[in-house]
Amino acid sequence: MSLTAAFYMGRTxxxxxxxxxxxxxxxxxxxxxxxxxxxNRPVEQVSWNDITIFRNATGLRLPTEAEWEYAxxxxxxxxxxxxxxxxxxxxxxxxxxxxxxFYTGSCSAGAQCQTRVVAGKAANGLGLHDMSxxxxxxxxDWFGTYGSSSQTNPGGPTTGTFRVIRGGGWxxxxxxxxxxxxxxxTPDNRSMYAGFRVARNP
Numbered sequence: 442m443s444l445t446a447a448f449y450m451g452r453t454x455x456x457x458x459x460x461x462x463x464x465x466x467x468x469x470x471x472x473x474x475x476x477x478x479x480x481n482r483p484v485e486q487v488s489w490n491d492i493t494i495f496r497n498a499t500g501l502r503l504p505t506e507a508e509w510e511y512a513x514x515x516x517x518x519x520x521x522x523x524x525x526x527x528x529x530x531x532x533x534x535x536x537x538x539x540x541x542x543f544y545t546g547s548c549s550a551g552a553q554c555q556t557r558v559v560a561g562k563a564a565n566g567l568g569l570h571d572m573s574x575x576x577x578x579x580x581x582d583w584f585g586t587y588g589s590s591s592q593t594n595p596g597g598p599t600t601g602t603f604r605v606i607r608g609g610g611w612x613x614x615x616x617x618x619x620x621x622x623x624x625x626x627t628p629d630n631r632s633m634y635a636g637f638r639v640a641r642n643p
Contacts, residue, residue, distance in 0.1 A: 443593050450504060450512045451638035453559035453570050454483035454578065455495075463498045470633040471556045482556045483576045483636035489604045489628035492579060492637055501639035503581040506605045506623075507595050508640060513573070513608065513620050515566035520619045521573060524563035534615045539563050541574025544614050554611050556636075573608055573618040576636035577626075580605040584625030603627055610634050 458480040461467045468486040472479045487495075489503075496502055504512065517523050519530030524540050537543065540562050548554040560570040572578075582597025582605045597605065603625030609618030612634050616622065626635060 444507060444511055446594055447643050448508055449641050450569060452568060454576055454636045454638045456481050456559055457484045460484035463495055476555065478558050481558045483559060485556060485576050485633050485636045486631045488631045489579050501641050503579055503637060504640040505596055506580045506582040509580050509607050510620065512567060512569055522565040522620055524565065528566055537615050537618060541618050542611050543574040543609055543618050544612060556611055574610060576610045577606040577634055578608045579635060579637040580607055606635055
């Protein structure tokens with residue numbers, strides 16, 4: 442797979458503040474005074490279809506799955522992307538807490554699992570935070586199997602049942618936060634586990 446077109450990627454997931462400023466209403470489960478600094482946590486409970494309205498209002502877009510993985514890996518080939526103290530990345534599950542809020546890292550004794558304020562963990566080599574963990578992130582593509590031949594700027598299948606989500610989140614274990622892990626939801630699914638980040642063309 443190769444990418445030949447430049448693109449910009451959001452440094453973090455879209456926050457509750459950013460969503461509400463454009464959409465007027467905040468659908469997130471983790472909002473309000475019960476959740477400290479909720480306004481700066483990722484917006485969640487937004488479907489792929491809901492995000493289409495946000496995209497039209499902002500001129501931004503969802504990344505393709507290929508763009509998402511390229512941005513997540515930031516040049517690494519390991520299970521988990523690098524961070525300033527270890528730019529080469531790691532295959533060590535115990536190191537994931539450096540870059541991700543996930544089931545082990547975002548839960549403590551007596552505390553409910555939850556989203557966290559964006560950019561609370563170390564950034565990858567491109568300066569992007571939360572590419573692993575916090576919330577699953579919607580991508581533009583329909584979910585499907587990878588083709589066996591090399592592709593340039595792939596956009597995924599033309600039809601499907603599920604849209605791709607990537608990155609893992611607060612409610613899953615380390616294995617779902619690997620750079621290569623893929624999952625999918627129906628486009629109308631609103632989940633407290635899923636949010637998104639935006640991309641745009643230069």
